[in-house]
Amino acid sequence: MTLLRLLCSILICSCLFNCSQEDEVSNFIVGEEFTDSNVRVIRIDTLSVDLSTFKLDSITTSETGRLLFGQYNDASLGKISTTPYFELSSYTYSISDAAVLDSVALILNYDQYFYNDTTQLMQMRFHRLNEKVKPYDSDFYNTSTLSFYDSPIATKTFAPRPNSDSLHVSIPFEFGNTMFDFIKDNTSDTEEFVQEYKGFTLQIDEASDGSVIGFSTETDSTYLRFFYRLSDDDEDTEYTYDLYITESSDIPKHFNRIQSDVSGLPLSNLTNQDYNLSSLDSNNESYYQSGVGYFTRINFPSIRKLYEIEGQGTVIDAKLRLKPKIHSYNDNLPLKDSLSLYYIDQNNSITEQVSNSLGEVMSTIVESVDGYDDVYYEIPVLQYIDRKLIQSPLIDDAIILYHADYNKSVDRMIFNDMYENEGAKLILTYAIYDTN
């Protein structure tokens, strides 16, 4: 073997050796003292959490697919009432001249949404609008209203059954027949029809204190139905003709007016969207109410105290625990699960949704082992904290909890602040990685 050949084989060998060398991962455990670890991991749950309540000036409530109807009184959030406005029309207006009306009824299909006490009777008044269902700009809001004729077309007192099929409201024959004749004789299209019958509203009796329920706006769920007969060779055949809430791509055809009367309550101070009602001024509570537009504003004013900890560090986990006030929720007033998180700016305008690499950040409800009385929301807030730690210039932004149904429901939640029942607690896991 010549030297050259040997060398070549060594070269190949060495490559093989080096390539086959493995970095073996080991799990050998030795005493902690043996390491030169400089990392400290500490738990910090003493930083303050500020809760306050603000109110959005308005919420778009048009075209939500739900007619929201009802009223209830709440000790903290006042009297909430919601009344739907809608236009009824059809795609066709041809009814035989020989048609004879039997009866007319408004059919309202429950969509299963309810809030608060449905054992209380409700009184519904069906009114005719005297202005068209047409917004000033492109949308209707929870504050919008349309004028209607004082005297109702029909009145119905009923026990709401949100899990059953539908509510049937009989329309007086006289009113129905006039309408039927108008369609038969004078209507060829929707424009002509809504010129006369501009729209309708469901009004709730002032004294009602029970629940808020939802009706679906699907064309096969909610409609004004005319039952009529056609006589042919001594034989009567029964027919129906429906008016319903048509879907429109540009002009909204229905909306809900959602009002709350908070006079005498701390919330009555909220007259402007950029005004914050501190939990300290509202019984150590903060509020959330969809539909009306109350949101709990959460921020961590002393978060930069983390900089006072010696050494370089970073927050590796941050959870906010938010406790709903005990006894403020029950089966009639359920807590909303899966609330998402939004950033708001210093004017309380919603800027963007909080999301991380897994998608949108959601809260979860954690129930304590010893019963339903002690539940809390666990909210991942690391994104917000990292943002606050590096924000420059520092602005008074915050995060809010927000439910996807917020424009078509009236759910409310009451949270305790950090001074009440340890209601709000920020739990940070902080790693100090450089003590120099």
Added chain:
Amino acid sequence: MPFMIQIKNKLLLPFILLFALSTNINSQTNNLTGSPYSLFGLGIEGNSNIGKSSGMGYTGISLDASEEINFLNPASFATIKEKKFIFDIGFYTQIESLNNGENNELRHVTNFSNFAIGFNANGKYGLGLSLLPSSNVGYTLVGIESVIEGSNNESYSTNITGSGSLNDLRVDYGQPLLKNLNVGLRFSYLFGKIEETESVQTTTSLLAIEKDNYYSGVRFGFGAQYTFLEKNTIGLTIESPTSLSASRDTTTSKITESALTTIEETTNENIANFKLPLKLGLGISKKYKYFNFALDFKKSFWNSTNQSDETGDYVDQNIINFGTEFIKDPTSYKYWERINYRAGFNYDSGYLKVDDKNISSSSFSLGLGFPLDFNGSKLNLSYGYKKTGNIDGILIQENIHTININLSLTDLWFIKRKYN
């Protein structure tokens, strides 16, 4: 034949360069020595696989280099015979069992250990060029559980890994000064990268700190060998203390909510130099019949480097090596009579003191040298068993089995062309 050698010479040089380059790159990659003790300082000082010496308990300060390169004393390069060219390459494979009194674990490492050439072109002096690891770092400490301070017994775990090596690229020069007295000088360029990664893991998140430490520096060595009464040699080596300049690149990142964020990145940060101590070595050897006996004593003055680690201190280190070699007759026509048989042991007091205990080690080795031709080329195999540390307190005992494979090729070069 001389013509052939000439051609070989021309072909070989690019090969050697290429090889040097490739080993250089390879020796920069992760080398797990497998020893947790390597987390101190710049790791475990390299047991350079010195062909013959590794079978003789790493003895060699007073041994010559007439047939094989001797890395232990630059003066030995003077003994390379005229017009001889020696090429030396080695590998080792280690099986290591770790014991902390409760658990046992086996680790296995195979690695390149050295590459060297040595020659004497004109009979006046010997020169050597070699690349060998000076120290190796390779440790993993996994699953160290700690409690999050201030929490209700929630724990996090720390994983620490280190890898890398410090390489020694050296030039040795040796020449006779007086009759029976050879002296030598060494220039070492030490360089390398040591990576340390520490990660801290909670149930939801992970924080990782990666430190890449770069070290470089030069070191000088002096050696002398004096032969008296023909068969006795004493040797002396001095290695200068040196300070390796160091810089660090650090990347700190975290994985939270499944997203990786880089928190901080620093490059070229100045960190404390690492000091290597003055090292003195004294050796004596005696040839007796078929035997050659050698005894070395080495001392490294770590105390005066005034360095300490997080948990350990550097203390003066004493090493005693004893080795012997037997060969019946190197010129015999019977192959077995030309085989070298070697044995040795050493004791190393260690340079680390942890928990008030020196991390000492002792080892013994057995070796064989198989001649490949009549020029002195050899295939050297050796087996070593080493025991380091003990299982007291936080310490670990390591039992290391090492097999060294070394190839030392010798040829006649530098012969003038006879035909043009």
